[in-house]
Amino acid sequence: MLALAATDPTPLYVIGGYLLLLVGLGFVTKALFRGTSSDYFVATRSIGPFLLLMSVFGTTMTAFALVGSTGKAYDLGIGVYGLMASSSAVVHSLVFFLVGMRLWAIGKRHGYVTQIQFFRDRFESSFLGSLLFPILVALVIPYLLIGLLGAGAVMSGVTRGMFPDTFAGGAVPSWLTGMVICGVVLFYIFSAGLRGAAWANAFQTVVFMITGVVAFLLISNELGGLAAASHRVLANAPSHLAREGLIGHGQFLTYGLVPLSVGMFPHLFQHWLTARSARTFRLSIIAHPVFIMIVWVPCILIGIWALGAGIEAPGGNSNAVLGKAVAVLLANPLLSGLLTAGILAAIMSSLDSQFVCLGTMFTHDVVLHRTGPDRFDDAAKVALGRGFIVFIVVLTYLLSLFPPPHIFDLAVWCFSGFASLFPLVFAALYWRRATRAGAIASVCVMAATWSVLFYDGLIRPRAVEGDYLVLGLMPVTFIFLASAATLVVVSLLTAPPSRATVDRFVFRGG
Amino acid sequence: MRRFVWFLVVVLAIAHWDYWNWNDRGLVAGFLPVGLAYHAAFSVAAGATWALVARFAWPAGIERWASEGDGAGDGRGAAESDEGPANAGGGAET
Structure with missing residues (x-):
């Protein structure tokens, strides 16, 4: 992506230095690790407001926030911000407030570590957990692959020409980047579990936020200033300063359902459980929308400015626009190294939480669920967790060596799947009448509807290029409505759960 | 308000x-x-x-409610699963 086509190794030194800093941070968090399974899986529910804000924000912002947003703005103009970012500004905080805080309270009340433990007890159904487990894992794994493959593409671009006698194209190959990234992430999460991930996320969030703003200021300066850069867009690509003809009203409105996915991300659920108290959520709820603005506005502007300045996307790949803009406009190896480190920071701050979460799910939802919670002592549970995390990292790495086609198009489908499970978690928390049969039917209908639309939108050849829409609406609309309607109808047709069970999970206060 | x-x-x-x-x-x-x-x-x-x-x-009272767990952080709870009570919950890790 960052195609400098130069042999100056400075970017590699900067990136190497950054990765070493993360390893150093791993040693620090290892010293903070308390040695218990509670600390390993949920940081002993002791994380304060600032660390929660940074770790949750870093987890929800993937590489897409830097690289993809710039590319999307290059393709679709400034409307991308309203479509993807400001909708999240409202919805994410709403979900943190209405869902996250209550799940934290329930997690503390009953000692839960995973979503599935909660759903199994709330709906008095072990089968529901067994049904959800493969769906959640299947929706997270492509997300992991996108991160690893994205890191490989970035490193390949920035190191092109550095190793002509060693690697094809003289660039660090994706398999080597993936191995190093997995190794670094594995080191700090292996050392201290979710506590290590939270600290690393906070550090990496600071890095990618600063990197984005610095790149923005330097690029605008190189283009003659903010006004000159935007006036070039007005002259050369005026359509990208508005939304008419690029984004439809139906698409814009229904995209607002996609950010509901944060309510069902298993890795975010686990981060919520780390909070010290309900009050810890306040800073995340208030600052998250502003943080989104700080990261996204500069990236959107760089995307349209690149178009206005006549910078062409390499090979038609708009995701490479940010790197190309940096290479063409700045041609500074130090800055390329810093920007690459920033992109890797965004990638790794999501990867780490997802690795820990999947390892935790295998440990608790599969092994401990089958054997009983008292089968293993505390140290053995930590060992199991670590073992499964290594398994997940190795599995993901191996899968990244054989990426399926359309892997980068999978992101919005993964998000749509999680968003369509939102009615389940919302009903579990707020609707006393929601039943086991309703929950199971809702998950089955969601999976079926998602599969049909996924086949139609991504697998089956299409005549029309661009985003896949159904009747001008995002496919998530239909999956979400099918899932929600099934949950309501089947719940009303079946016997309600016992009052004692519901009382354990539905908070009656304000 | x-x-x-x-x-x-x-x-x-x-x-x-x-x-x-x-x-x-x-x-x-x-x-x-x-x-x-x-x-x-x-x-x-x-x-x-x-x-x-x-x-x-x-939400007033959520902190207190969070601290009133039936299992006091045990995680096994009292709910019956459709595979029997022994497998319900499963999280005594804290």
């Missing part, structure tokens, strides 16, 4: 659909496209609205 701040959230959600800016190619402060400026300001307004929600619509 609680109802008012939730009303503000509804207004915020509706205000997200700024159809009146759809074809406006103007620049605010000479560099920021109108649609982008609107949504950047919208993000700040969202933060302010959530600050009001956190101040006036905070």
Whole structure:
């Protein structure tokens, strides 16, 4: 992506230095690790407001926030911000407030570590957990692959020409980047579990936020200033300063359902459980929308400015626009190294939480669920967790060596799947009448509807290029409505759960 | 006040659909496209609205409720699973 086509190794030194800093941070968090399974899986529910804000924000912002947003703005103009970012500004905080805080309270009340433990007890159904487990894992794994493959593409671009006698194209190959990234992430999460991930996320969030703003200021300066850069867009690509003809009203409105996915991300659920108290959520709820603005506005502007300045996307790949803009406009190896480190920071701050979460799910939802919670002592549970995390990292790495086609198009489908499970978690928390049969039917209908639309939108050849829409609406609309309607109808047709069970999970206060 | 701040959230959600800016190619402060400026300001307004929600619509008693768990952090709970009580919950890790 960052195609400098130069042999100056400075970017590699900067990136190497950054990765070493993360390893150093791993040693620090290892010293903070308390040695218990509670600390390993949920940081002993002791994380304060600032660390929660940074770790949750870093987890929800993937590489897409830097690289993809710039590319999307290059393709679709400034409307991308309203479509993807400001909708999240409202919805994410709403979900943190209405869902996250209550799940934290329930997690503390009953000692839960995973979503599935909660759903199994709330709906008095072990089968529901067994049904959800493969769906959640299947929706997270492509997300992991996108991160690893994205890191490989970035490193390949920035190191092109550095190793002509060693690697094809003289660039660090994706398999080597993936191995190093997995190794670094594995080191700090292996050392201290979710506590290590939270600290690393906070550090990496600071890095990618600063990197984005610095790149923005330097690029605008190189283009003659903010006004000159935007006036070039007005002259050369005026359509990208508005939304008419690029984004439809139906698409814009229904995209607002996609950010509901944060309510069902298993890795975010686990981060919520780390909070010290309900009050810890306040800073995340208030600052998250502003943080989104700080990261996204500069990236959107760089995307349209690149178009206005006549910078062409390499090979038609708009995701490479940010790197190309940096290479063409700045041609500074130090800055390329810093920007690459920033992109890797965004990638790794999501990867780490997802690795820990999947390892935790295998440990608790599969092994401990089958054997009983008292089968293993505390140290053995930590060992199991670590073992499964290594398994997940190795599995993901191996899968990244054989990426399926359309892997980068999978992101919005993964998000749509999680968003369509939102009615389940919302009903579990707020609707006393929601039943086991309703929950199971809702998950089955969601999976079926998602599969049909996924086949139609991504697998089956299409005549029309661009985003896949159904009747001008995002496919998530239909999956979400099918899932929600099934949950309501089947719940009303079946016997309600016992009052004692519901009382354990539905908070009656304000 | 609680109802008012939730009303503000509804207004915020509706205000997200700024159809009146759809074809406006103007620049605010000479560099920021109108649609982008609107949504950047919208993000700040969202933060302010959530600050009001956190101040006036905070769920009273949630901390106490969180500390009243039947298993005191045990995680096994009392619910019966459809595979039998022994497998319910499964998380005695804290």
